[in-house]
Amino acid sequence: MDITIFENTYRHPLISQKELELLIDAHKRIHIKEGEFMLKEGKTANEYYLIERGLFRAFVHNTSGNEITTDFFTDNEFLIEVSSLFQRIPSQENLQALTDSWAWKIEFDVFQELFHKIEGIREWGRAWMSEQLFISKRRSINMITTSAKDRYLALLKEKPIIIQQAPLKYIASYLGITDTSLSRIRKELFQ
Amino acid sequence: MDITIFENTYRHPLISQKELELLIDAHKRIHIKEGEFMLKEGKTANEYYLIERGLFRAFVHNTSGNEITTDFFTDNEFLIEVSSLFQRIPSQENLQALTDSWAWKIEFDVFQELFHKIEGIREWGRAWMSEQLFISKRRSINMITTSAKDRYLALLKEKPIIIQQAPLKYIASYLGITDTSLSRIRKELFQ
């Protein structure tokens, strides 16, 4: 079995090879069909996933009932709804596969035991969460300080796979604009 | 000593009274003068604070060199830069007092020991961080789905103390608009 994905995603100086193996053993490989929901709003998450291959999105409904895509997840990233999983409360987000995918699934109870037993996993987990918080704050700042065109260009540069594979309307709501505007931005850039 | 503030902020079913006392003993009460920096960008945070009384802000510099206020902190809230403290890396944010304040300071090393020793504190910490991530994501969504006027009204409703005490320019950049626009929004609302 190729364990590169685990070595890369769970990388931390305090996690030993033996502890990494405990983590790896806790994951089960699963296949997901395009369109499948990994978590629906109102349900409490009981697991998270490490994506081997595929594309997913998170989305919420705004007050008008429209879908807003809040995040995309792809190869070698964690597909997770942190609030629901760690506060044991119903999710307000949906997690959905946009392509047929392969992922490694780990149950909350299993992770929980390792988290409390192994210092390195606690440190890794806290650092990972800190990083997510940093990324989320940076996203807020970008939303209010850069133009829609610049946000599109930044996404194109950082995660081109999303631009290539996700439908325009999902990308548009992720960027905080209408699909009409995104279509015009594309036209202006590439024509 | 009135320990209400600790009972409220460190509330968690897995934290016993004795463990709470260990936490309380780790905090030292300090006074902060208006304008004082609790953390400067480029420095690594070595402590966090529980605010007893006062108002603080977090701010970053955007690519044009302008200050953007990213958060406000007030009574019974934690004043903390998570990324710097838990990843042990230089901060990109500044933390500054907007009023003379009183707070409870706790050193990273001291918290670290309690975190790894006491399960309840780990659970509390992870839940707190999950909540922060949730709040941050909600902020991103609000930034792109609601008008500046509605964001102002929401802040007025949820944290009126900030509207009352912080200078207009800080509130404006926190809301993602210019101080000119905020001035006009106020005029339209209250005149």
Next chain:
DNA sequence: AAAACTACTTGCCATATGACAAGTTATACA
């Protein structure tokens, strides 16, 4: 008391983006 400075307001005009509706193209389904 004068001067400098900060905080906030107002006017004028520019522009990015939205709203709505219609058109085109591609995809899926029967």
Next chain:
DNA sequence: TGTATAACTTGTCATATGGCAAGTAGTTTT
């Protein structure tokens, strides 16, 4: 293969917000 549906584009017009500059009021400094 044809039809329905989804994905995307385009046109016209409206509006929220920004940019810049000037003005007023309050506060601090000397």
